[in-house]
Amino acid sequence: MRHSTILSLAKLCAPIAIVVAVVTACGSSGSAKSTSSATVVSSSVASSSASAVSSDATSAGVSSSSSVSINSAACDALTTHIAKVVCMSDAFKATLTASQLTSVQYDWSNKKAKTTWSNFPTSFVARNGLRFGAMSAESLLTAKALVATVLSAEGYSDFLGTMAADDYLKASGGGSDYSSSNYYIAFIGTPVVNGSWMIQIGGHHMAYNITYLSGVGYPTPNHIGAEPKASFEINSATYSPMAGEGNAMVAMFKGLTSSELDYAYLSGQTYSDVLIGPDNGSGVLPSAYPSGSNRTGKRVSDLTATQQALVTAAVEQWVRDYPSAVSDALMADYTSPAAYADTFIAWAGTKSKGVDVDTAGTYMRIDGPRLWIELVCQNGVVIQGKTHYHAFYRDKTMDYGNSL
Amino acid sequence: MKPLFSLLILLMSFMSTQVHAHAANQSTLLLDIGTDSVQAELQIPVDELFLALPDELKAQSLDALVQQKAELSSYIDAHLSATSSENNGKFAIKVRSLSVGLINQVSNLIVTMSLTPPQGASPRAFRLTDNVVLHRVVNHKTTVTIRRDFANAQFAEAPQLLGMIYYQNDTIVINQTKGSLWLGARAMIRMGMEHIADGLDHMLFMISLLIIAPMIRKRNPAGKLVWYPSSSVKEKCLNIIKVVSAFTLGHSMTLLISALKLISIPSQAIEVMVAVTILLAAVHAIRPLFEGRDWLVAGAFGCIHGMAFASALENIGFDLKTFVVALFSFNLGIELAQLLIVAVLVPWLILLARFSKYYDGLRVLIASFTALAALSWILERALGFRNWVNPLVEQLFSFSPYILLSFATLAILSVLQFKRNHRTHPCAKLM
Numbered sequence: 023m024r025h026s027t028i029l030s031l032a033k034l035c036a037p038i039a040i041v042v043a044v045v046t047a048c049g050s051s052g053s054a055k056s057t058s059s060a061t062v063v064s065s066s067v068a069s070s071s072a073s074a075v076s077s078d079a080t081s082a083g084v085s086s087s088s089s090v091s092i093n094s095a096a097c098d099a100l101t102t103h104i105a106k107v108v109c110m111s112d113a114f115k116a117t118l119t120a121s122q123l124t125s126v127q128y129d130w131s132n133k134k135a136k137t138t139w140s141n142f143p144t145s146f147v148a149r150n151g152l153r154f155g156a157m158s159a160e161s162l163l164t165a166k167a168l169v170a171t172v173l174s175a176e177g178y179s180d181f182l183g184t185m186a187a188d189d190y191l192k193a194s195g196g197g198s199d200y201s202s203s204n205y206y207i208a209f210i211g212t213p214v215v216n217g218s219w220m221i222q223i224g225g226h227h228m229a230y231n232i233t234y235l236s237g238v239g240y241p242t243p244n245h246i247g248a249e250p251k252a253s254f255e256i257n258s259a260t261y262s263p264m265a266g267e268g269n270a271m272v273a274m275f276k277g278l279t280s281s282e283l284d285y286a287y288l289s290g291q292t293y294s295d296v297l298i299g300p301d302n303g304s305g306v307l308p309s310a311y312p313s314g315s316n317r318t319g320k321r322v323s324d325l326t327a328t329q330q331a332l333v334t335a336a337v338e339q340w341v342r343d344y345p346s347a348v349s350d351a352l353m354a355d356y357t358s359p360a361a362y363a364d365t366f367i368a369w370a371g372t373k374s375k376g377v378d379v380d381t382a383g384t385y386m387r388i389d390g391p392r393l394w395i396e397l398v399c400q401n402g403v404v405i406q407g408k409t410h411y412h413a414f415y416r417d418k419t420m421d422y423g424n425s426l
Numbered sequence: 427m428k429p430l431f432s433l434l435i436l437l438m439s440f441m442s443t444q445v446h447a448h449a450a451n452q453s454t455l456l457l458d459i460g461t462d463s464v465q466a467e468l469q470i471p472v473d474e475l476f477l478a479l480p481d482e483l484k485a486q487s488l489d490a491l492v493q494q495k496a497e498l499s500s501y502i503d504a505h506l507s508a509t510s511s512e513n514n515g516k517f518a519i520k521v522r523s524l525s526v527g528l529i530n531q532v533s534n535l536i537v538t539m540s541l542t543p544p545q546g547a548s549p550r551a552f553r554l555t556d557n558v559v560l561h562r563v564v565n566h567k568t569t570v571t572i573r574r575d576f577a578n579a580q581f582a583e584a585p586q587l588l589g590m591i592y593y594q595n596d597t598i599v600i601n602q603t604k605g606s607l608w609l610g611a612r613a614m615i616r617m618g619m620e621h622i623a624d625g626l627d628h629m630l631f632m633i634s635l636l637i638i639a640p641m642i643r644k645r646n647p648a649g650k651l652v653w654y655p656s657s658s659v660k661e662k663c664l665n666i667i668k669v670v671s672a673f674t675l676g677h678s679m680t681l682l683i684s685a686l687k688l689i690s691i692p693s694q695a696i697e698v699m700v701a702v703t704i705l706l707a708a709v710h711a712i713r714p715l716f717e718g719r720d721w722l723v724a725g726a727f728g729c730i731h732g733m734a735f736a737s738a739l740e741n742i743g744f745d746l747k748t749f750v751v752a753l754f755s756f757n758l759g760i761e762l763a764q765l766l767i768v769a770v771l772v773p774w775l776i777l778l779a780r781f782s783k784y785y786d787g788l789r790v791l792i793a794s795f796t797a798l799a800a801l802s803w804i805l806e807r808a809l810g811f812r813n814w815v816n817p818l819v820e821q822l823f824s825f826s827p828y829i830l831l832s833f834a835t836l837a838i839l840s841v842l843q844f845k846r847n848h849r850t851h852p853c854a855k856l857m
Binding site: 296 | 563
């Protein structure tokens with residue numbers, strides 16, 4: 023009797039099991055929808071009056087969330103550039119939440135992360151790290167202060183101008199892909215004074231990739247672009263982030279005689295974009311530099327002192343975007359007589375138009391033993407009918423501090 | 427389902443805020459490695475192409491340009507070459523077609539070509555030099571991929587990146603000598619099996635056929651056709667074999683005909699018809715719709731399903747020998763999967779039909795569920811009316827191992843119960 027009760031119970035249970043399965047399926051299918059990944063937002067302001075810095079820092083750190091100002095006195099007081107950079111990095115990190123800290127920090131060995139940067143809008147190519155738009159007001163201020171420490175005054179002004187250009191493009195009907203809040207900051211390796219690490223700051227038309235090796239900074243590969251390339255006004259301020267760069271490159275070629283200009287022309291070559299653009303996460307250095315007989319153009323050491331000064335002035339437009347602690351050594355190496363004996367300036371485009379930045383396809387470059395600068399004029403994307411700049415500054419031997 | 431989805435995606439992409447001129451200025455070269463030749467497709471962004479063309483071609487509009495097959499062919503010819511790695515002989519390159527198409531929202535010139543190796547050389551090992559556009563636009567890059575290579579189980583769904591062609595690097599070495607027909611056949615068998623495993627609609631159809639396999643039709647006193655359990659095992663097995671064989675024959679025939687592109691019916695229509703066959707099969711499993719000649723109906727339905735299967739083979743554009751092997755292997759995979767379903771399901775169905783008084787209820791429940799699913803598919807595929815039934819069906823199928831287990835459990839319990847109830851009747855025969 024007992025057996026049959028169990029059996030009949032079991033026989034009852036089996037269909038019930040099926041029904042339960044159906045009901046659970048109904049239930050979970052309702053919640054099967056998942057929200058798409060939302061950006062990290064934490065409105066909670068990180069604590070801290072303490073800045074996670076070396077012991078000789080006086081109590082400084084960040085003020086509370088109500089007043090948006092930061093006190094960088096402690097970092098300014100440090101004597102070396104690298105110490106200041108590390109101090110400011112730590113001050114920035116101190117404002118972040120735990121999950122923001124995780125997203126902003128990459129491993130030093132991560133070659134893919136190191137080589138992930140781009141000129142495209144961030145909706146096309148994802149950037150590493152933490153988005154400006156996802157930061158608290160305090161974090162954003164500290165981030166900008168960090169950038170101001172990492173770059174020189176000119177560099178910081180270019181940085182602000184590039185972001186403002188994105189807001190300008192958005193206001194000009196470019197859509198929400200463009201915005202000054204779509205810029206990112208990331209650390210690859212932990213910021214330390216006596217070690218190896220990298221900072222990436224980037225977004226549309228911007229890529230700063232500065233590798234610090236025991237305090238020495240290597241600021242390439244670097245990208246800066248500008249649409250519009252002429253000066254523009256947004257939010258009651260006027261910007262022209264690449265006017266200096268563009269004008270200096272043009273001046274360099276305008277300083278040549280007509281036969282020299284002819285000689286420097288890359289005949290038979292058309293440039294719709296630069297030769298060596300983003301590395302796209304490849305993890306390796308690019309290998310497409312012109313070599314051997316393909317290295318054409320006007321040799322800089324063959325130019326007069328005045329003409330060479332114009333070349334140096336153009337180079338400075340990129341290299342002096344970084345503080346002298348970083349740029350002095352680089353300038354010395356790039357513009358030494360030995361370097362100039364192996365440096366060529368060349369241009370391409372519509373020959374009859376000359377070096378005309380308002381003609382699409384106009385291309386200029388400086389090709390040295392280490393130094394590599396390209397500037398190309400492309401058709402406008404948002405602002406139709408006007409060209410815009412794409413520029414890349416690389417170091418053939420010391421990109422990423424040669425630490426890939 | 428699929429064409430509707432792709433139409434939706436296409437529409438959405440057109441509605442996105444901005445077509446970025448930033449984007450893709452790269453060419454793509456897709457290689458299909460065959461037994462006697464290589465078929466290549468070169469996709470060139472039109473903007474880049476126009477920067478590189480000789481002046482007389484440059485002056486044309488795009489539409490006019492595409493008509494100039496001879497001139498464009500000779501331009502391509504001048505900048506593309508292939509040399510056999512075996513005997514250093516040159517491949518013969520012939521442009522087959524030119525067209526313009528949108529790829530990733532960018533207008534591209536699409537050039538299809540055949541590359542034939544020199545006498546006695548294999549098409550699987552060669553050096554390819556390509557400076558189309560690159561000869562002039564020095565920043566131009568070309569992505570080279572192997573799109574199809576049957577002998578290496580490489581199918582069009584996921585092209586394999588071979589490398590890049592760019593400034594000062596315009597030659598790429600292709601070496602596909604490893605691989606065999608068996609490798610490809612094996613992959614196609616797996617593809618056939620996966621096609622059934624992923625095809626919920628087909629599975630439900632099969633289940634609808636199988637749940638009536640242990641039954642026969644009789645007219646009830648009211649004259650209506652109803653299902654009765656059949657007591658003959660032999661008859662049941664024979665029935666199943668006849669129905670499954672007819673279905674197999676039907677779908678094999680139309681799979682072949684469709685894959686050979688001898689008939690061409692819009693895939694949306696096929697998908698709707700498949701859903702209709704499922705509906706009919708489900709209703710028939712509740713209350714018989716017709717008497718006799720099951721195999722004929724199964725064969726007819728098989729024909730419809732075969733056309734749906736062929737859509738999975740759409741992209742298999744190989745030469746004849748490979749095609750035959752591919753088709754045969756794919757069909758074999760389908761059969762193996764179906765046999766597996768039969769083997770896994772039928773014993774329990776037979777036991778349940780014989781020993782469980784719940785079988786009728788179960789049959790009606792499953793058939794009703796199938797009918798509901800089929801209805802929702804018809805609505806979705808014919809009218810694009812997406813509803814909540816499809817996700818429910820998919821969710822339920824994720825529980826299928828458990829459902830099968832409960833079937834098996836129920837069957838065993840029914841047998842035990844039956845044995846128990848009939849223990850006191852020594853004359854009662856089991857089976």
